Amino acid sequence: MASIGHVAVGMALGRFEAGAPPWRRRVAVMVFMSLLALLPDADVVAFALRIPYSAPWGHRGASHSFVFAGLVALAVAGLARWRGGSATRWGLLALAAVGSHGILDALTDGGLGAALFWPFSHARVFAPVRPLPVSPIGAGMLSARGLYVSLVELLVFLPAWAYALWPTRRARARPEAG
Numbered sequence: 001m002a003s004i005g006h007v008a009v010g011m012a013l014g015r016f017e018a019g020a021p022p023w024r025r026r027v028a029v030m031v032f033m034s035l036l037a038l039l040p041d042a043d044v045v046a047f048a049l050r051i052p053y054s055a056p057w058g059h060r061g062a063s064h065s066f067v068f069a070g071l072v073a074l075a076v077a078g079l080a081r082w083r084g085g086s087a088t089r090w091g092l093l094a095l096a097a098v099g100s101h102g103i104l105d106a107l108t109d110g111g112l113g114a115a116l117f118w119p120f121s122h123a124r125v126f127a128p129v130r131p132l133p134v135s136p137i138g139a140g141m142l143s144a145r146g147l148y149v150s151l152v153e154l155l156v157f158l159p160a161w162a163y164a165l166w167p168t169r170r171a172r173a174r175p176e177a178g
C-alpha cells in the first residue's frame, strides 16, 4: 500500500488521543502516530541490502507482523510511563497504529502478502478480500499507477481523514441564536 492510507490511520488515532486543544499537542501526536503506522515499511531498506522480498526480513516480512507491533507497543508504553503518561493507553494506541499496517497491506491486490504471524510462521498472508490496489515501490510511485493508487487510498480512507481533520468548535460562550 502507498503511504497515504497508513498516514490516514495514524492521523485518526492521533485525533482520538488528542481531540481536545491545544493544537500543538494534537499535531505532535498525529505526526507521531503516523510515523508509527509507517514504521513497518522502513523494511524497504531490505531491497538496498539485497535481502530478497520473500525472506523473513525482506519487505512485508517480520516488521509487518503482530509480534513486531507488540514489541513496538511495549517500547512506546515504557516511554509513556517514563514521561508520566498512561502506559496502557499509549501501548494500545501504538499497537493499533503498527498492527494496522500489516493488516492493510494484506488487503492489497499484489506483491507478496504480509508475514503477520512471524516468527511462528513465515507465510506471507493475504486477506480473503483484497480491495486495495498495490502500490509501486520507491520511485515507481511517480507514475500514473502511483497516482491512481494514491487517489484510491485518499478516497477509501476518507472517513479517517474526515475524523482526523474535522474542525473542533472553539469553546466560546455564545448567546443562543433564536
Ligand SMILES: [Zn+2]
Residues within 6 Å of the ligand: 001, 040, 041, 060, 064, 101, 105
Ligand atoms: Zn507495508
